[in-house]
Amino acid sequence: MLGYDILNIFAVAFILLCGIYYIRKNDEFPFILSIFNYFISIHRFNLIQQGTIDYIRVRYSFNIFNFTDEKAVMAMNYIFIGTTVFIIFYVIFSAAYRKKDVFKKDNPDILSVFIQKNQSKLIIGFFIFFMVNSVMRASISGSLALGNSYFFLFAMAVGGFNLLIALLIISGKLKLSQKIFLSACLTFGIVGSYNPSTRFIFLSWAIGISFLLFRDMNPGRKLKFLVPAGILIVLFFSLLGAERKNKLEDLSWQENLELAFERAATSEDQNMLDGFMMVLDVYPEHLDFHYGLEHLEILMRPIPRSLWPDKPLGGYANKLGLNDVNKGTVGISQTIYGSFYGEGGFLGIIIFSILYAKLFAWLLNLTRSYASDLRFLIKGVIIASLIPLLRGGDIPGIYAFIGMSFWPVFIFIYLYNKFLQKEEWQAELYEEDNLSLGSN
DSSP: OOOEEEEEEEHHHHHHHHHHHHHOOOOOOOHHHHHIIIIIIIIIIHHHHTTSOOOOOOOOHHHHHHHOOOHHHHHHHHHHHHHHHHHHHHHHHHHHHHHHOOOOOHHHHHHHHHHHHHHHHHHHHHHHHHHHHHHHHHHHSGGGTTTTHHHHHHHHGGGHHHHHHHHHHSSSSOOOOHHHHHHHHHHHHHHOOOOEEEEEEHHHHHHHHHHHHTTTTTHHHHHHHHHHHHHHHHHHHHHHTTTTTGGGGSSOOOHHHHHHHHHHHHHTOHHHHHHHHHHHHTTTTSOOTTHHHHHHHHHHHTTTTOOOTOOSSSSSSHTTTTTTTTTOOOOOOOOHHHHHHHHHHHHHHHHHHHHHHHHHHHHHHHHGGSTTTHHHHHHHHHHHHHHHHOSSHHHHHHHHHHHHHHHHHHHHHHHHHHHHHHHHHHHHHHHHHHHHHHHO
C-alpha cells in the first residue's frame, strides 16, 4: 500500500495530466475523475490530520465501524487504484471510438424544425408534470425504503424538463416573445426544483445547462467559464446542505455566503472517504460480496413493494438492520469504488472500473452522431449522471434517480430520432429555407 505523501503526489500529477488531456482532446471526463479523487480522498484526509474536521459519526441502531488513519490510507489506496484503472481504460476506449467515422444524422436546422413542431407539447407536459407532482408529494407517508420512493423520485424530473426548456431557448430559433415566455417557464422550473433534501435535482439541470451555454468553445476558453461556474455550483450545493441545519431566511446574504464557503471548505459534503472505510468494515465480515448482484438489482428495483412485499432492501445499512426503516434511513456514500468493492473486493474494483470506463466511453461517443446542440445536452446529462455515481451508495437507487431525473430528455431524444428516420422534415426544412430567402 502507498503512503499518504506518495498518494498526494500521484493525485496532483493525475490532475495535471488529465488537465493536459482535456486541453488537447476537449474531453472533461478524466479531469473530473482526477479532481474527484483528490478532494474526496487526499483533501479530506489532510483536513482530518490538521484537526479541522473529524471522521463522520452516524447514529445507527448498533455500531460495527472503527475509524483509524491506517484504514483511511487503505481506503485511499483503493480509491486511487479505481480512479487509475477508470481513467486509463476510458482513454483507451475513447481513442478507439474516435478512430471510427461517425455518420452525422442531423444538423442545427433540423433540430430547430423539430423544436418548433413540438414546443407546445413540451410546455403542456411541463405544467402537467408540476400538477401531478403536487398530488404525488401529498401522497408521501412513511419511510421511502418501504415503498414511497416512487412518489419522492417523480419530482426529480424537473431537472430533465429544465434542460429541455433551456434547449428550446438556446437552439430553437424562436421569436423573442417565445423566448421570453420560455425563460419565465425555466425560472419557474428552477424555483420549483429548490429543495435542500433533494440537492441533486439542482446538479441535474445546472451541469446540463452549463454544457449548453459553453458549447462550441475551445477547451482553454471554456475552462475560464467552467471554473467560476463550477465554484458557484459547489457553493450553492453546499448552501442547500447547510439549510438542513440552519434557517437561511434569518441570515443576511453575506452570512449565507460565509456558511456556504465554510461548508465547502470543510468538505462536509465530501465524506466518501469515511464511507469507503465503513465498507471495509462491512465486507466480507458482516456481508458477503455481491459478485455483481447489486447491479442486477437495478432491474428489480422498479418492481413496486406492494407487488413484492419481501423485496430486499437496498444498501448495506438497511440489509444489516443498522437503520430503523420505519422511522427513516441514513446512508453514507462510499464512492463508486466502494460500491465496486462491495461487488467483489479488490478484483471488483478492477473489473467494474473497466466496465464503467467502456460504458462512459461508449455513451459519450454517441454524442458524435449529432451535429446539432443536442450533442451538448446529451453530454451534460451524462456528466450530471456521473456525479451521483461517483459518490456511490445504493447503486440501484442511483440509477433510479438518473432515470427519474432525465426521462423527459430520454423521451425527447427517442421522438427526435423517430423524426429523423422520416423524410417529412426534409420538406419542412426546404420550406423554411425558401421562406428565409423570400424575406431577404
